[in-house]
Amino acid sequence: METFYEALKRHGVSRRDFLKFATTITGIMGLAPTMVPEVVRALETRPRTPVLWLHGLECTCCSxxxxxxxxxxxxDVVLTMISLEYDDTLSAAAGDAIEKHREEIMKKYWGKYILAVEGNPPLGEDGMYCIVGGRPFLEVLKETAEGAMAVIAWGSCASWGCVQAAKPNPTTAVPIDKVIKDKPIIKVPGCPPIAEVMTGVIMHIALFGSIPPLDAQGRPKQYYGNRIHDTCYRRAFFNAGQFVERFDDEGAKKGWCLYKVGCRGPTTYNSCGNIRWYNGLSYPIQAGHGCIGCAEDNFWDNGPFYQRLTTIPVPSVEANADKVGVAVATAAAAGAVLHGVVSKIRNKDKEGGE
Structure with missing residues (x-):
C-alpha cells in the first residue's frame, strides 16, 4: 500500500504544500512544533492505514x-491519509459486495487496520434490534474487532450509550466497551464529536501506529483535557457573578454567563470553546445556548437541560451562582455609601478650612 506522501504526490501536491500540510496537522493533533519533523517522516514512510467504519444504533451525525x-x-484524510475500505454509509458498493470486501480486508490486514465504530450495539433479543448485512450488528462488531489494532468509538453513542441507552433503554443498548474488552478503545464522545477532533484522532493513529495519550475514561487528553468552562469566553461573566436568568433578559442580550439557565460547561470536558465548529466559526454557547453536556456519560438522563444541576458536585459553583451577584451588588452599594460619607467629610473639611 502506498505511503501518505506518495498519495499526496499522486494528487499533485508539491513538496512545499506537503510541508505546510505536515505543519498544520501537527498543530491539529495537539503536538508541539518540534514534532513537525517526526510527522513529516511518518507521512513519507508509513503506508496508509486501512480503516473499517461500522454503524450500529445511531443517527449518522458523527459521519x-x-x-x-x-x-x-x-x-484529504480519506483519499490520502487513510484507506477507508468499508463504510456502509459512504461506500459506493453495497450488499454482498461490500460485506465480502470487509472480510477480505480483515484477512489481508489482520492486526493492522483501525476499526471505527459509530453507534452502539443493542443486546436485547440477541441483538435483533439492529441488523447489518442480514446479521445482528452485535455479531458484526465482535467479528470485525478481532483483527483490529485499535478501536475508535465515535460519538456519545459508541462511547457512553447516548439516547439509545437512556432510560428505559428498551433495546438494552450499551457502549461498545461493554462488548469489546480485549482491544484498546479510544472514546471520542460528543453528539456529534467536533470534526477536527475526529480527524486529529484518526491521523495520530495512522501516522504513529499508536493510540494518543488517553485520560482515565479513555478520551484523548489533547481534546478532552479541559472543561468547556475553562475555555469559555463567557467565563469572566461567571467570575463576576453576571448570569442570564432567562433567555430573553438583558443579561442574555449582553452575553452573560449561561450557567443558571442550565449550561453544563462547568462539568463537561471537550474542545468546543477553543476548536469550535465549522472552521472555528462558532459553538452552542457562542450562539446563545448553554452546553447540554453531550460529551458526558448519561447526558440524556442528566436533565432537565434548562435547569442547573444541583446534584453534580462542582466546587463553589452553586454558592457563586446565587451569592456572587448579591455580593457584588452589596459591595457596589456599600461603595456608594462610603463614597458619599467620604465626600461629606471632605466638604466639611473644606468649609472648616475656609
Missing part, C-alpha cells in the same frame, strides 16, 4: 460531522 472537517479536509 455528518466528519465530512465537514476543514483542517484538514475530510476528503
Amino acid at each position: 455528518e460531522s466528519f465530512i465537514r472537517s476543514s483542517t484538514p479536509l475530510a476528503s
Whole structure:
C-alpha cells in the first residue's frame, strides 16, 4: 500500500504544500512544533492505514460531522491519509459486495487496520434490534474487532450509550466497551464529536501506529483535557457573578454567563470553546445556548437541560451562582455609601478650612 506522501504526490501536491500540510496537522493533533519533523517522516514512510467504519444504533451525525472537517479536509484524510475500505454509509458498493470486501480486508490486514465504530450495539433479543448485512450488528462488531489494532468509538453513542441507552433503554443498548474488552478503545464522545477532533484522532493513529495519550475514561487528553468552562469566553461573566436568568433578559442580550439557565460547561470536558465548529466559526454557547453536556456519560438522563444541576458536585459553583451577584451588588452599594460619607467629610473639611 502506498505511503501518505506518495498519495499526496499522486494528487499533485508539491513538496512545499506537503510541508505546510505536515505543519498544520501537527498543530491539529495537539503536538508541539518540534514534532513537525517526526510527522513529516511518518507521512513519507508509513503506508496508509486501512480503516473499517461500522454503524450500529445511531443517527449518522458523527459521519455528518466528519465530512465537514476543514483542517484538514475530510476528503484529504480519506483519499490520502487513510484507506477507508468499508463504510456502509459512504461506500459506493453495497450488499454482498461490500460485506465480502470487509472480510477480505480483515484477512489481508489482520492486526493492522483501525476499526471505527459509530453507534452502539443493542443486546436485547440477541441483538435483533439492529441488523447489518442480514446479521445482528452485535455479531458484526465482535467479528470485525478481532483483527483490529485499535478501536475508535465515535460519538456519545459508541462511547457512553447516548439516547439509545437512556432510560428505559428498551433495546438494552450499551457502549461498545461493554462488548469489546480485549482491544484498546479510544472514546471520542460528543453528539456529534467536533470534526477536527475526529480527524486529529484518526491521523495520530495512522501516522504513529499508536493510540494518543488517553485520560482515565479513555478520551484523548489533547481534546478532552479541559472543561468547556475553562475555555469559555463567557467565563469572566461567571467570575463576576453576571448570569442570564432567562433567555430573553438583558443579561442574555449582553452575553452573560449561561450557567443558571442550565449550561453544563462547568462539568463537561471537550474542545468546543477553543476548536469550535465549522472552521472555528462558532459553538452552542457562542450562539446563545448553554452546553447540554453531550460529551458526558448519561447526558440524556442528566436533565432537565434548562435547569442547573444541583446534584453534580462542582466546587463553589452553586454558592457563586446565587451569592456572587448579591455580593457584588452589596459591595457596589456599600461603595456608594462610603463614597458619599467620604465626600461629606471632605466638604466639611473644606468649609472648616475656609
